[in-house]
Amino acid sequence: MLDNKISxxxxxxxxxxxxxxxxxxxxxxxxxxxxxxxxxGCGEGECGACSVIKDGKLVTSCIIPMGAVNGADIWTIEGIRETELGKIIIEAFADGGAVQCGFCIPGMVLASYVLLKDKENPSELEIREAISGNICRCTGYDLIVESIRLADERRRNA
Amino acid sequence: MNCYIPENLTEALEIRKKTHAVPMAGGTDLMVQAKKGIGINPAFKTPIMIISYLSELKGIKVEDDGTLVIGSLATSSEIADDERVFYPIRKAASLMGAVSLRNTATIGGNIANASPKGDLPQPLILLDAELVLSSIDRERMIKVDDFIIGAKKTVLQDDEIIKEVRIKPVKATHYFYHKIGTRKANAISKLSLSILADVEDGILKDFRASSGASGDKVKRSRDAEMILIGKPISEIASHIDEFTSAWDRILSPHAMPQYRRESTRRMLSDFLIKLSEGAEPGIYE
Incomplete structure (x- = not known):
């Protein structure tokens, strides 16, 4: 049995x-x-503001107990922003005007990262599905979707 | 001690028998119910057992006779992405919450939580799915329909853990699944319905339906289904009223009953009309 030490x-x-x-x-x-x-945000796993990447998958960290992360590979925005793809996404968000208040953006970037790392040239529907668990109350999503497309273009042309 | 983290099933079953700690799989229901606030650890009324590491409860497989076995820790994403999973279950899993929830929520948790609005029990009951319940002393099988006895009520004993879900292959030519929610993503079912039909040589050999979010638990009626089973397709149209009225009598929606009853009736009769007009085998939504 595992005890209270989680690695x-x-x-x-x-x-x-x-x-x-x-x-x-x-x-x-x-x-x-x-x-x-x-x-x-909501604290109930619904809004996506607390998104992190756990073992390659997007999850909401507000409903995951520490006891369930032993041996897991966790990435937050602080780690993803140092990666090549992370940098491209963040720059595209800035250039595309995807950010207003910014509260949802770390989660949005992580959701975009999970989508783009496995998929080149995603359709608009795939992009919208990938960020469907990340709620933004400022932008109406269109600029975020366009910025994700921009990030994908830049990544493919890099 | 208020939290146990077993590393294998035997250890888990020993803890479960000794402490009756509540198994926590993805935590998407339990963590929310015990939430206290930002920076404050969740408070549980009972001891908790985190079962995330039990490899015996993971994975999806198909046995030689075609029986589909879904480990109770299989997530909605895994179920939605596995083409061997029978259509209505896969479809229901794909429409649960949003991406991150589907990556965390498990089939075992969705069944044990026994919410009338839960997405997976509805298609599982349509397909007569069974559960394997393990305890340190015994193992037993029970139909999902018999396991869930009401809203948030199951017959899970305090020494048992849901090990896996077993579904025998079902012969069907037509499937229907529809979930009514308020949004495309992140929606909790307002109402859901699945239907299975097996047409052979112009005869309706099998017909089943299953209604979610329309009572204290998923509603199904073999008696009502028998009204249609065995009838020639040419006679289906004349039995639609009798069937939908019988189906309506088993529903007991607590809120907006008229809406839920009328929507269910329309979905059932629309599908039956299509069937009676000789609809091609396939999937209908």
Whole structure:
């Protein structure tokens, strides 16, 4: 049986958490690791502001207990922004005017990253599906969708 | 101690028997129910057992006789992406919540949570799916329809864990699945319906329907289905009223009952009209 020591990879580095295994991943990331790009919106796994990438898949960190991340590979916006594809997406978001208040954007970038890392030239529907769990109350989504397309174009022409 | 993290099924079943800790799979329901606030650890009323590491409960496989076996920890994404999974289950899984929820939520959790609005029990009950419930002392099989006995109520014993879902192949020529939600993504079912029909030589050999979010649990009636089973396609049209009225009597929607009853009746009769007009085998939505 595992005890209260949880080891996992965070943005490419091995880290350890010791504490209540029911503590939420989002609280550990923000408060213990100071990764405040992870935002809390609804706290119920619905809005996507707290999105992180766990073992290559997009998940909401507000409903994941620390006890479930032993051995996991976790990436937050702080790690993804240092990757080549991450940089391309973030630049495209800036150039495309995808950002207004910015609260949903870390989650949007991670959702875009998960989509684009496996897929070149996604259709508009695929883009919209990929970000369908990330709620933005400012933009109406169109500029975000166009920016993801721009990131894909730049990545393919790079 | 209030949280256990077993690394294999035997260990989990021993803990379950000794402490009655509630199994937590993806946590998409339990973590939300126990939420306390930002920076505050969730508070659970019972001990919890995180079962994420039990490899015995993972994966999807097909046995030699065609039986589909879905491990209780299979996520909605895994189910939606696996073409061996029978259509209505795959479709329902693909429409659950949004991407990140589907990557986390499990079939075992969706069944154990037993919400009348839960997406997976409805098609599972259509297909007579069975569960394997494991405890340290025994293993038993039970139909999903018998396992869920009401809203948020199941017959899971306090020493048992849902190990897997088993579905025998069903002969069908026509499938229908429809979920009514308020949005395309992130929608909780307002109403859902699936139908299966098997037409052979102009005879309706099998007919089943399953209604979600229309009562305290998924509604199905073999008695109502028998009204249509065995009838020639040419006679179906004349039995639509009798069937939809019988079906209506088993529904018990608590909110907006008229809307839910009327929508169900229309979906059923539209499908039956198509069938009676000789609809091609296939999938209808």
């Amino acid at each position: 996992f990879t965070l943005n490419g580095k091995m880290v350890e958490f010791i504490g209540d295994p029911l503590r939420r991943l989002i609280d550990t990331l923000r408060e213990d690791f100071n990764l405040i790009g992870v935002k809390e």
